[in-house]
Amino acid sequence: MIISLLKVVTAEDKTMHLNAEMELEEFRTKAGRFPIIEKEPVEFVIRHVKNRQVLISGKTKVVISIPCDRCLKEVPYEFLIEFEKDVNLNELNQSEAHDETAEEKNYIDGYNLDVDKLLYNEILIGWPMKILCCEDCKGICNVCGQNLNEGTCDCEDTSLDPRMSVIRDVFKNFKEV
Known part of the structure; x- marks a missing residue:
């Protein structure tokens, strides 16, 4: 889902509250494909801070089926995602597209926020090192x-x-x- 940030950026001290649906059905990495079993809408609060700078915060819950590292039994793993991103659109839209800031903020394209890319990044950061179906597997x-x-x-x-x-x-x- 794409959210337009134009209404927030053009008005001083504007705050927008909205719920957005995640469109991802599976989480894909080089390690494989993992089905998303359950997902809740993302509760966004987008606030205009100053000259084309926005603060994006949100929270959601996603449950992904991941195989146990020992026995390969599918285990539902719950990701409680909470984030707060400070985005300066002036820096992102400059000609230096290969800058670190642009790579970190790949979920912003112009004035559009890509919800799926943002959540993909958050899940990837929170991905567990080891999944076990039980402690004594x-x-x-x-x-x-x-x-x-x-x-x-x-x-x-x-x-x-x-x-x-x-x-x-x-x-x-x-x-x-």
């Missing part, structure tokens, strides 16, 4: 792929590190005694 068997949380498998555990063979032999010797 056992993962999957690396031989047959059985989810070890749902049951055991009859695979032989041959994946021991060869550097640990000496220690394994010591334990075997103590078992025989």
Whole structure:
């Protein structure tokens, strides 16, 4: 969804309150595609600060289905997004398009605010380092792929590190005694 900032920028001390729908249906990264299960409208407050400078704040909730890092079971992960952006439209519209400010504010094009790009950036910043379906997730068997949380498998555990063979032999010797 695109929101026009023209009404706010042209009037002194103008404040605009509005709700906007997020149009994204899935979150795409180089790591894959993650479906958006639930999304709430974004509550925006856009305020004119001074000469073509606006303060954009908002909040929303988005739930994305992300696979567990150990067992690959889909886990709904809730993002509570709150942001406050200070945008100077004078700096963005100058000829230096490759400036850091322009790259950080890729959700502004002229006087238009792209809600989906803004939320995409916020989700990307808040993306978790590790997702687990539960604290004691056992993962999957690396031989047959059985989810070890749902049951055991009859695979032989041959994946021991060869550097640990000496220690394994010591334990075997103590078992025989």
